[in-house]
Amino acid sequence: ALQLTLAVIKPDAVAHPLISEALHQTILENNFVIVRRKDLVWRRQDSERFYAEHSERFFYQRLVEFMSSGPMRAYILAKEDAILQWRDLMGPTKVFRARYTSPACIRARFGLTDTRNTTHGSDSPESARREISFFFPDFSVEQWMEKE
Ligand code: CMP
Secondary structure: EEEEEEEEHHHHHHHHHHHHHHHHHHHHHHOOOOEEEEEEEEOOOHHHHHHHHHOOOHHHHHEEEHHOOOEEEEEEEEEEEOHHHHHHHHOOOOOHHHHOOOOOOOOHHHHHOOOOOEEEEEEOOHHHHHHHHOOOOOOOEEEEEEEE
């Protein structure tokens, strides 16, 4: 079915013009429709709120720090099966595993560390809805779906 997903180009990737351009091209080449796009910088509390589910994990502080360290680029992407399609392009969360198991994926090509892993993508329709409204509070998934 046609789905929306939230794709985020994280601060490590936005910082490098060639990498953010390559990721934009990857989105286009894979026939995603770019529904919305926005550049933004998180305050520390945005980062803490978005990743609250990880607050007990050992990497939480470094994750929060990193995600509020500089500009990000967020996309709402539409495609058949968009959520899984984008996650497949990103590859595994852990960059070193990604390089070993799927060297062509985004994180294997551009990721720096398990935290600074270039991109985020929603993992379910429920999280896509939550994350889209977190990044794009004025966007209504229901309204967009009705128009399509
Ligand atoms: P993301 O897909 O945005 O979801 C949670 C983030 O936490 C993840 O990408 C990484 O940036 C970070 N992360 C997940 N696991 C680890 C880990 N083992 N070590 C460091 N950072 C991690």
